[in-house]
Amino acid sequence: MRERRGRIVYTAPETSSWLTDNDHVIVVDTAASAAHVLEGLDAVIWSLLDLSYDHRRLVDLVQRCSDLTQIEAERELRATLDRFTELGLLARTVEAEHG
């Protein structure tokens, strides 16, 4: 199968809303009537997503927060985004680059 450069886009569904409490984030999925409590690095990453940082900046901040190498931080971020997707907190789409 031929590969092209592209990107995976993670977005928060319209049905989700969240708040930040003292040391964690609570995300409510109104469609599923469910709530998820995010703690530790998960809460940090969600808060950074909420600040609309781009991928490069996210990797940089995750690296600083968790004392990881850049490659480890990138993997950690990707694994976290995928976990959020499995929980229904994010939706994932794939976009191929044009040209």
Next chain:
Amino acid sequence: MANLIVSTACNMSCSFCFAREQMTGASEDSLQFIPLEVFDEQLEFLARSGIEQIRLIGGEPTIHPRFPELIEHARGHHIVVFTSGLVPERALACLERFPESECTVIVNTNATRRPDGPNATELRRRAAVVRRLGPRALLGFTIFRVDFDLDPLLALIGESGAAPAIRLGLAQPILGGHNEYLRPKLYPIVGRRIVDFAERAARDGVRLELDCGFVRCMFGDDDLLSLKHAGADLGWRCSPILDVGLDGTVYHCFPLAGLFDTRLTPDLDANRLHEHFEARTSPYRLAGIYRRCSRCALKQQGECTGGCLAATVRRYRHRAVRVAVPGAVTLEGCETPEPGK
């Protein structure tokens, strides 16, 4: 518990009103008042739910043109009427005839048409109504600012023979609406003032009843002892009230109107409506009005709900979160990015 909204018209214009989004203003438009046959259906709903108390709210319920007939249809149950206290003569005469054991009229003493609070005329008219209702009247007060003054209520109870209690409510925010409400950060100041007043009230034999939305931490431990000593009815609760509208819409409560509403159908009773609202609201109830609420032991033990759910829900937000992770993707869209490569 369930409240029947019998009028969406109101003769007041309170800045703190949390029903204003459902109200239609004062007029003689018959669509603003519950038809008797619909009222009877709602009485049947209360009966099949095992609810013995009939609570009439508005708007202003007493301006319903057929208010005496509503009361007549509800006879045999304990009737509770929530009013601004500016009650038309025909409704007042009807309530006066009720034995006090069968009727409670909760008079919101700071309801007003004026932006700067009740004027002398409103106060005089309300006092006259309370005197005629005597022990049927239970005075209420909605706190929406820290500079409230409850002392005139003690005087009114003393001269009117109204029930020796005052029902205190905290003005709560309407979701997506614009009403004046008490900011949670001001609760401790209000708590301190309530304690001071409770001690004075107790000396007059008057006790305080706290409505929903209060939180335990707005009172210190010593303050709580003082309140208990003063005989106050304390509670740190927020649960579905079930406000039933003219058109059969059931609201969790007025401040949350529009978010979890459902319809009253002949097969529904209050238990099932409670289940509906509890299922829909439970995800939001992990949090409370303060950032510390979700980790508070009292909340986790169920002793305090963490304040009004409408104030909590307003803390939640949605933003357009979007992050693009670069990588290699197949033409079919199966991604294969490898971090670090």
